[in-house]
Amino acid sequence: MAVREIVRQHLGLLAVGICLGLLGSAASLAQPLLIGELITAVSGHRSLVWPLVAIMALFCADAGLSASHAYMIGRAGENIVFGMRAALTSRILRSDMASFSRLDHGDVFTRVVTDTSVARISLTQSVAQIATSVFTVAGGLAVMAWLDWPLLLLTVGCLGAASAVSLLLARQVRRAAVQNRADTSAFGSGVQRIMGALSTVKASRAEQRETEAVGAAADTARRSGIRVSAVAAMLTPAINVGTQISLAAVVGWGVARVATGALPIADLTAFVMYLFYLVAPLALLFLSIGQFQQGRAAMDRVDELAAIEQEEPQAPRPAPTRPGPAVSFECVSFGHRGEEGEPALDDVSFEVPERGLTAIVGPSGAGKTTTFQLIERFYRPQEGTIRICGADTRDMPLDQIRSLVGYVEQHNALLRGTIRDNLTYANPAADDTAVARAVGLADLAEVVAALPDGLHTRLGERGAGLSGGQQQRLAIARTLLQDPRVVLLDEATAHLDSDAEAHLLDTITSIAEDRAVVAIAHRMSTVMAADHIVVLDSGRVRASGTHAELMAADVLYRRLVTQQLSQVPLEAAS
Ligand SMILES: Nc1ncnc2c1ncn2[C@@H]1O[C@H](COP(=O)(O)OP(=O)(O)OP(=O)(O)O)[C@@H](O)[C@H]1O
Numbered sequence: 180m181a182v183r184e185i186v187r188q189h190l191g192l193l194a195v196g197i198c199l200g201l202l203g204s205a206a207s208l209a210q211p212l213l214i215g216e217l218i219t220a221v222s223g224h225r226s227l228v229w230p231l232v233a234i235m236a237l238f239c240a241d242a243g244l245s246a247s248h249a250y251m252i253g254r255a256g257e258n259i260v261f262g263m264r265a266a267l268t269s270r271i272l273r274s275d276m277a278s279f280s281r282l283d284h285g286d287v288f289t290r291v292v293t294d295t296s297v298a299r300i301s302l303t304q305s306v307a308q309i310a311t312s313v314f315t316v317a318g319g320l321a322v323m324a325w326l327d328w329p330l331l332l333l334t335v336g337c338l339g340a341a342s343a344v345s346l347l348l349a350r351q352v353r354r355a356a357v358q359n360r361a362d363t364s365a366f367g368s369g370v371q372r373i374m375g376a377l378s379t380v381k382a383s384r385a386e387q388r389e390t391e392a393v394g395a396a397a398d399t400a401r402r403s404g405i406r407v408s409a410v411a412a413m414l415t416p417a418i419n420v421g422t423q424i425s426l427a428a429v430v431g432w433g434v435a436r437v438a439t440g441a442l443p444i445a446d447l448t449a450f451v452m453y454l455f456y457l458v459a460p461l462a463l464l465f466l467s468i469g470q471f472q473q474g475r476a477a478m479d480r481v482d483e484l485a486a487i488e489q490e491e492p493q494a495p496r497p498a499p500t501r502p503g504p505a506v507s508f509e510c511v512s513f514g515h516r517g518e519e520g521e522p523a524l525d526d527v528s529f530e531v532p533e534r535g536l537t538a539i540v541g542p543s544g545a546g547k548t549t550t551f552q553l554i555e556r557f558y559r560p561q562e563g564t565i566r567i568c569g570a571d572t573r574d575m576p577l578d579q580i581r582s583l584v585g586y587v588e589q590h591n592a593l594l595r596g597t598i599r600d601n602l603t604y605a606n607p608a609a610d611d612t613a614v615a616r617a618v619g620l621a622d623l624a625e626v627v628a629a630l631p632d633g634l635h636t637r638l639g640e641r642g643a644g645l646s647g648g649q650q651q652r653l654a655i656a657r658t659l660l661q662d663p664r665v666v667l668l669d670e671a672t673a674h675l676d677s678d679a680e681a682h683l684l685d686t687i688t689s690i691a692e693d694r695a696v697v698a699i700a701h702r703m704s705t706v707m708a709a710d711h712i713v714v715l716d717s718g719r720v721r722a723s724g725t726h727a728e729l730m731a732a733d734v735l736y737r738r739l740v741t742q743q744l745s746q747v748p749l750e751a752a753s
Pocket of ligand 1: 280515516522523541542543544545546547548549550
């Protein structure tokens with residue numbers, strides 16, 4: 180949803196706020212007129228009661244209207260920023276994986292958090308300020324014309340020149356602000372990057388280098404920020420100089436006309452007061468135009484992110500499933516860079532039985548992870564058909580695919596929060612019995628019992644607080660709570676001792692008893708335990724069968740196994 184549509188939803192509140200501001204300006208505008216009346220009453224020896232009562236009433240109305248205006252505008256602003264953030268979050272969560280993976284995540288963060296704030300100021304405070312300032316200035320000029328139009332012409336001449344300069348400056352502000360938004364975002368990306376790889380930075384002794392690199396980005400943002408301030412700072416003085424020149428000219432010529440009797444002193448007093456009243460709204464007008472221009476740069480960035488390609492539209496209803504293979508690939512081809520690039524999978528066909536463990540093995544870059552990504556429908560194949568439980572994934576809503584398939588990733592599978600939060604992430608309604616069963620199946624009961632707060636123990640970023648093997652078993656338990664028909668398991672490559680390895684294998688084989696488990700197998704023990712093995716090489720299915728069949732028939736498989744037995748990680752053999 181574009182920023183414009185979100186603003187449209189809150190236009191009512193914004194309009195009420197602006198109207199209150201305009202009424203407040205009208206109340207301010209009437210004040211010099213009443214003060215003129217007061218002067219006339221004093222010089223004419225008339226009663227001062229009504230002029231004083233009217234002035235006090237106007238002061239109070241002005242204060243009340245200004246406060247309500249500020250509240251309404253602030254409220255509309257918060258509603259708009261909420262709308263933008265909610266829309267962006269939803270667009271990101273439903274974005275097409277290929278499009279999302281091309282984005283700089285630090286920049287995405289800056290757009291969602293900072294640019295929305297900057298856009299809010301521009302869309303509410305600046306717009307309201309521009310409206311009330313234009314009204315006040317126009318109203319002031321109208322009253323001044325009524326008081327004495329020759330003096331008004333003089334004023335407009337002086338102020339017009341200053342306004343033209345200010346408008347030129349406001350355009351410069353926009354240009355400088357666009358650059359500053361980009362520089363701030365680059366700095367945000369740098370911070371995000373080092374936070375995500377702090378241990379690598381430390382292990383590589385790159386602290387000083389990174390301090391300098393991220394510091395340089397911060398300095399670039401500082402410089403462009405100073406440029407914005409420098410140009411914006413010239414806006415108010417430009418208008419002030421214009422008003423001061425007008426004031427000197429008006430007072431000089433006005434006094435001369437009072438002396439000749441062409442202009443009453445009360446009118447000149449009121450005229451000069453209006454001129455003073457115009458200074459602040461005029462300065463605010465150009466300041467707000469400058470601020471609005473800064474916000475437009477942020478709005479463009481919000482709109483750009485909101486336009487991120489979304490996952491394909493959902494099929495209206497679940498496709499019927501039937502007994503048979505849990506997953507089948509029929510002549511599937513797919514390239515991460517589209518049809519022109521090198522295909523990651525080329526004419527791939529294989530089947531995964533309804534129950535049991537299927538291992539996918541192959542050298543690094545063979546296309547194992549891509550196979551999982553296609554089953555989860557993170558990407559769409561360019562050719563061929565993928566079926567899950569007999570249904571063509573093209574006809575299935577994404578929700579149906581992702582509830583039938585559970586995905587246990589090798590890395591980054593856990594989130595900050597308690598162990599229970601992590602367990603129930605895919606099925607928040609799971610009760611304690613189901614949680615305990617999943618914990619038992621994943622062989623985690625002892626681990627959880629040994630923790631100080633059991634299931635309520637809090638984990639750090641990406642599951643910090645548990646070992647690699649425990650993290651993966653927790654991810655398996657989470658998938659089991661989702662009760663999928665197919666479990667995709669990207670087996671952890673980190674070294675596990677033989678006990679932990681045996682635990683993990685027991686877990687995998689026991690869950691494969693009543694569902695299909697497809698494992699990207701890095702360990703020989705998993706490959707040997709598999710009921711069915713698919714060998715991938717350079718994006719093609721090279722062979723498939725049982726361990727014994729493949730040992731007899733496939734030279735690559737034999738080499739992979741031999742190298743694994745001599746302790747070389749399976750995927751490194753090519
Ligand atoms: N996001 C991506 N953009 C472009 N190319 C990609 C992307 N992801 C993977 N590839 C390419 O697709 C091919 C298959 O990659 P994939 O990750 O599926 O291999 P893999 O067998 O899982 O490798 P590994 O065992 O090393 O993880 C590789 O040539 C890889 O360079």
